[in-house]
Amino acid sequence: MRLSYGNRLAVSLFAGAAMFLMALPVLAHAILLESSPSINTTVAGPSIPIKLRFNVRIDATRSRLTLVTPDASTQLLAISKNAPADILASQAQGLIPGEYRIRWQVLASDGHITRGEIPFKVMQP
């Protein structure tokens, strides 16, 4: 079967586009601009305020903050509903001294899902 000019053009374009898209970089969109606690810092426990500021608007309802404790167990943190559009805020309580991580996952208003980690230490107050 001989393809028409339109079909050949479309098939070539589709094949080219498909191959091109296979190589697109998988890079994150939302950037964590600053956080409290900051990455690799030591803070005084047992109660610490958590604040993450991003470069874009965040859909807080569909974003998550998880605390990884020194014994590797995880605890979902409640996200404040009153924070500005680019900030995820929460509060971690009852933290004993040790190494922790905050795992964050955000849904930006443009539909991109991004995640990351903030390692930090807690010391005696």
Added chain:
Amino acid sequence: MARLLQIFGFLSVLFRGGTLTFGSLTIGGIVFLNFVARIANSQSETVTQICLRWIRRAAVALAVMQMAYILASSLILMQSADMTMGDVSGANFVLAGILAIASALAIVALSGVQRPKIYAVMLAPAALILVSSVMTSHAMARLDYRFPLAVVTALHQGATATWLGGLFYLLIAIPRSPDNQFARQLIARFSKLALISVAVLAAAGFTLSLAYVGSIPAIYGTSYGIMVATKVVLFGTLLLLGALNFQIARSPSGGSVISSLKRFGEAELGIGITVILTAASLTSLPPAIDLKADRVSRQEIAARLAPQIPRLASPAVQDLPEDVYAAEVTAFNGGTLSSASFVPGQAGTRPNTPAEKSWSEYNHHWAGLIVLAIGLLAFLAQTKHFPWARNWPLLFLGLSLFLFLRSDPETWPLGPNGFWVTLQDPEVLLHRIFSLLVIGLAIFEWRVQTGRVATGNARLVFPALVAVASALLLTHSHSLGNIKEEVLAELSHAPLAILGVVAGWSRWLELRLPAENKVRDRMAWLWPTCLVLIGLLLLNYREM
């Protein structure tokens, strides 16, 4: 689900690129139908019908891509954030996707109604597709000037769709025109539309660059800036082709005029789709203006680009990390992995070892030598005085073997990971596809150069593959462990990609333009020049 998570980032960009491309074809088709094809002339019926058929196909493809995008993103959100379908359903990307699907299906339904008045009605769902696209653009997530940026984005995307999407319909409409006069009418009307679109596109693009890039150092110092600069260069190439078309369209009638216009149009469309897909990859990069730290300075670029003797001796395989996957897990657990943002499925990146960098430089430098030899021989062959030089495509076989052996030392045949890993890791798979492409390229072009194939589509395999492979290179991601190294790698790959795109399409035009068109002779020398320059640039590629 684990596999979906692993390839999520890749899938989301794939579907995003698909929606942009098919969205452009749908919108461009409807605009073409209303403002170009509907000439007050009963002879346009054939053209109208072919346009409607392709609008329908593009709209169906758009709906499928949007469904896939919503499904993949929703599943990831539900799985990774422990949400229900109900929780996810109110998300902005779901609402935008539903709007696009409903609009696309409305277009499919309307395109079946054989009444000219309906064609104007189709402009409404086309506008809604544009709105849906803007809803998932950078503009929607900005903290300041959200509404003005959304309007400018809509103008930018709408003008792109009108010009490049419409060009596809012009190319399929020309052969179906009842006579040359009708075809010239189509071209003249489309030229006017394209001129307006280009002006809007350029103005909106400039405004968006001010908002998202913001300064000269951000252009060369960030990945986003480099990609925008690449888009601008390719846009310049498109303008050049457009200007050639414009000139021809105004020249006196002649047998070769329509043919020349079609051939320039093909190259314009090919480069145009490359630009649209580059734009799709831009949506997954953070805007340059947001990256204040880790920008590459002019001094760092000058130091990296300063000419040095090529590295022609390779480090031993034993010096490389035995298993890159295991090394990444170790780095992640040890806390030495980057804690910067990453998309679900990625584990972040670790810095490359000096041996890995030397290995990569060696690969680029030997590849550069081979490509330089190919370019010089192609030059000689074009002079017609050295018939033996026409065998230059065979050098690509050596390049293919070299890429196959060296591009992924951690996998078979050099490394511990078996052959099937090839099919699981997108990057390794891509390298293997590249190797196969290069073999295809060598065989087809050798047959063309040595006169075994004189006519037909086989002649177009070489230019098409060079153009596509170069477009691939434009977005070939480098996981080099930190943002600066990735920017520096992209800085060297962007010119390679641009030269490759120009090489591919200039060879295409050399083969496709009618003999009477003098541009053809210039194209015959342009692509070997590009190949020589690619070889030289590869020889100076460095990672440290």
